[in-house]
Amino acid sequence: MNFAVNLTAQAERDLLDICRYVALNDAPAKAEKLLDNLETVIESLETLPQRGHCPPELERIGMMEYREVFFKPYRVIYRIAGREVRVYAVLDGRRDLPDLLQERILR
Numbered sequence: 001m002n003f004a005v006n007l008t009a010q011a012e013r014d015l016l017d018i019c020r021y022v023a024l025n026d027a028p029a030k031a032e033k034l035l036d037n038l039e040t041v042i043e044s045l046e047t048l049p050q051r052g053h054c055p056p057e058l059e060r061i062g063m064m065e066y067r068e069v070f071f072k073p074y075r076v077i078y079r080i081a082g083r084e085v086r087v088y089a090v091l092d093g094r095r096d097l098p099d100l101l102q103e104r105i106l107r
Contacts, residue, residue, distance in 0.1 A: 002046045007087040014090040038090060041071045045078060045085045052078065057098040
């Protein structure tokens with residue numbers, strides 16, 4: 001049975017921001033390919049969302065219900081609720097993430 005995968009408005013903005021940055025600083029074709037790859041990773045959560053693990057930054061503060069999968073260096077942060085997967089963030093893993101993750105998840 002498949003899960004419904006939904007992105008928050010912030011996660012959608014994350015995708016657009018990442019692609020804009022790559023298009024401006026590298027090449028539009030690379031940005032488009034990156035977006036395709038990130039969307040593939042997100043869509044794969046329809047069939048096996050349990051494969052992700054808890055982000056260490058959230059595990060340290062006891063928020064074990066969140067998971068992440070990677071398209072390195074990007075991290076897709078999500079939560080499973082029933083038959084729904086809600087994506088909260090798509091972040092560059094090279095950034096300092098603890099404060100950003102806590103701010104987004106705790107809102």
